[in-house]
Amino acid sequence: MAVLYDEVADAVAADVTAGRVPLVLSGDCTTSLGVVAGLQRAGLDPALVWFDGHGDVQTPETSASGYLGGMPVRQLVGGADRTVAERIGLRVVPEPDVLLVDARDLDPPEEAYLATSAIRRVPVANLGTGLPPHRPVYLHLDVDVVDARDLPGLLFPVPDGPRLPAVAAAVRQVLASCEVVAIGLACTWRSGSGADRAVAELVRELTAGT
Incomplete structure (x- = not known):
C-alpha cells in the first residue's frame, strides 16, 4: 500500500504544482492517505471535507472486521496504524481541520471516539455551517454517503441517508464555497449493478467545479 500511495502522492503533488485540481477515483477510502x-508535498496543509456513510475512524484494536477502509480518517489525524502514513511522509491533520459529513452508520467504538474528538460532524443538509472557506480543502466523497435506494449494488450500503440530488447539491456547495485543491471519489459497488451510471452524475458535478 505504501508503494502504491507514494505514487498517488507524487501524481497529486505534480498536478497541484502545475495548477490542476486532481480527481482521484479508487475503490477504497484509504487512497486518501496518498492524496x-x-x-502536503506540494506545500499545502488542507482541511478535509469528508462525505461518507460511515465514520472511518476505527483502529485495528476497535474494528470487528479489520477492514482497512474503515480506518483512514483516524489514520489521517494521527491514530490507528501509522505504517503507511509514515512511509509516505504523511503529516498529521489536526482533528479540528476535519469535517465529517453524514457518517450515519457508526460502531460503538466510533461513537465513543467522536464524542470526545475535535473532529466536527454535520449532516448533509446542514453542511454550510461547518465549511472552511479560507483554507485549501481536500474534498473526499465515498459514494455510500448516498442512500442505498439511489445506488444499487453498493458493497457497504447504508439505508436512510440523503438522496442523490441532495448529495450532488452539497458537493456543488463545497465547490462554490471552498478552495478545493483535490477531490477523492471512493466507489465500492458490485460490477454490473448499475451504480456506475448514477455515480457518473456525481463525477460530472465534481469535474464541473475543477
Whole structure:
C-alpha cells in the first residue's frame, strides 16, 4: 500500500504544482492517505471535507472486521496504524481541520471516539455551517454517503441517508464555497449493478467545479 500511495502522492503533488485540481477515483477510502500526502508535498496543509456513510475512524484494536477502509480518517489525524502514513511522509491533520459529513452508520467504538474528538460532524443538509472557506480543502466523497435506494449494488450500503440530488447539491456547495485543491471519489459497488451510471452524475458535478 505504501508503494502504491507514494505514487498517488507524487501524481497529486505534480498536478497541484502545475495548477490542476486532481480527481482521484479508487475503490477504497484509504487512497486518501496518498492524496493528502501529495497535497502536503506540494506545500499545502488542507482541511478535509469528508462525505461518507460511515465514520472511518476505527483502529485495528476497535474494528470487528479489520477492514482497512474503515480506518483512514483516524489514520489521517494521527491514530490507528501509522505504517503507511509514515512511509509516505504523511503529516498529521489536526482533528479540528476535519469535517465529517453524514457518517450515519457508526460502531460503538466510533461513537465513543467522536464524542470526545475535535473532529466536527454535520449532516448533509446542514453542511454550510461547518465549511472552511479560507483554507485549501481536500474534498473526499465515498459514494455510500448516498442512500442505498439511489445506488444499487453498493458493497457497504447504508439505508436512510440523503438522496442523490441532495448529495450532488452539497458537493456543488463545497465547490462554490471552498478552495478545493483535490477531490477523492471512493466507489465500492458490485460490477454490473448499475451504480456506475448514477455515480457518473456525481463525477460530472465534481469535474464541473475543477
